[in-house]
Amino acid sequence: MAQKKKALITGITGQDGSYMADFLLAKGYEVHGLVRRSSSFNTGRIDHLYGGTVQETKDFFMHYGDLTDTNSLIHIIDKCRPDEVYHFGAQSHVRISFDIPESTAQITGVSTLKLLEALRIVSPKTKFYQASSSEMFGKAREIPQKETTPFYPRSPYGIAKVFAYWTAVNYREAYGMFACNGILFNHESPRRGENFVTRKITTGIAKILAGKQKKIYLGNLDAKRDWGYAPEYMDAAWRMLQQPEPDDYVIATGETHTVREFVEEAFRVAGIADWKNYIEVDPRYYRPAEVDVLIGDATKAKQKLGWEPKVKFKELAEIMVKADCKKQGIELKS
Ligand code: NAP
Ligand code: G4F
Secondary structure: OOOOOEEEEEOOOOHHHHHHHHHHHHOOOEEEEEEOOOOOOOOOOOHHHHOOOOOOEOOEEEEEOOOOOHHHHHHHHHHHOOOEEEEOOOOOOHHHHOOOHHHHHHHHHHHHHHHHHHHHHHOOOOEEEEEEEHHHOOOOOOOOEOOOOOOOOOOHHHHHHHHHHHHHHHHHHHHOOOEEEEEEOOEEOOOOOOOOHHHHHHHHHHHHHOOOOOOEEEOOOOOEEOOEEHHHHHHHHHHHHOOOOOOEEEEOOOOOEEHHHHHHHHHHHOOOOOHHHOEEEOHHHOOOOOOOEOOEOOHHHHHHHOOOOOOOHHHHHHHHHHHHHHHOOOOOOO
16 A cells, blocks of 8 residues: 655644645645644644544644744654645734744744755655745736746745745755745635734624624725635645646736725625725734735646636635624525
8 A cells, every 4th residue: 555645734723734734634645733832722723633632643643843943843854754844834924024023034934944954954855835925026026926026025024935935946956855935825714814804804794793893993905915715725835746846836816906895895795885884994004014916927827737716806705704704603695
């Protein structure tokens, strides 16, 4: 019988890592996850994988570690000897990266160097996925953005991601390692962190309907993003590591919408016409430097990976509003 493939996922307790764990387990992988110590449980997104208690199954293993702790990374890689590493762990909030730029640089940027160096020493044949971001395009030099578009990051987060991107390219070119950058545009889901704008809106609407919240306080409503559906983006990330050669790919829907349009669509799904009564603009949520417009061109991914997004803007808003309403005990009709 062929040996199961082994994957190590950093950021397994986050949105993407948890969907990737679901995806790889369904494909028959043995999945290892790096989990950091937290004073409250941080495994809510993966509890379903082991029935709600912190127990391992025969195909699913958790390892305590931290992206700032090089020794923990070396030990985990040595113990698992993964065929593939999916590096999703990061301080991933752009606004907050202005408050904690140094730790963001370490966790979001330098951790890629630590992992690749650990792999180079311990397990150089392991394939490596770097969770690169459309935030690297920042003050975009070209519309739409593709693999060849120059970077112009606008936040400590974006700068850290540019460092990580070039580190992955360098380890590929210098040491022949199989390292790929997935340059993913915003992707959302019911598992999205509640302080990212789409989820803040959909949880807010659900709580308004449940009578638990009166208003939603937001920042810049004019920013435009290319929003896709997170589970589909994990399929793209996996496909990158199955190619004969490592490469970098933009993953996006090719549509862009303002935050205001997301608000309008989400309130429409919830059956509330007068959304302006529930939204207040609070300058606290503005950023010192904003990324005004992002829109991706995923032609290369379509041609080389056979990947295309199915869920677009309206369906995404519907999925998220319905899921958050359901959590509040409210079933919305289609
Ligand atoms: P997320 O939900 O914020 O998840 C981040 C993960 O990183 C969590 O599991 C978190 O652990 C972990 N983490 C943070 N600091 C750590 C540390 N010091 N040591 C170990 N683990 C640590 O992010 P996401 O939305 O899933 O995004 C996944 C990756 O893709 C990130 O690298 C993000 O920057 C990148 N990305 C995301 C998008 C998007 O639209 N979602 C687009 C492009 C790129 P806790 O659960 O303990 O906090
Ligand atoms: O939802 P956001 O916080 O996502 P942002 O900044 O685009 O970053 C996300 O996507 C990146 C990919 O491009 C990832 F790399 C990154 O890790 C993260 O997942 O904000 C989206 C837009 C921004 O323009 C922001 O200014 O929404 C605007 N916004 C308006 N009001 C708000 C709010 N953002 C947040 N988080 N909270 C608000 O109240």
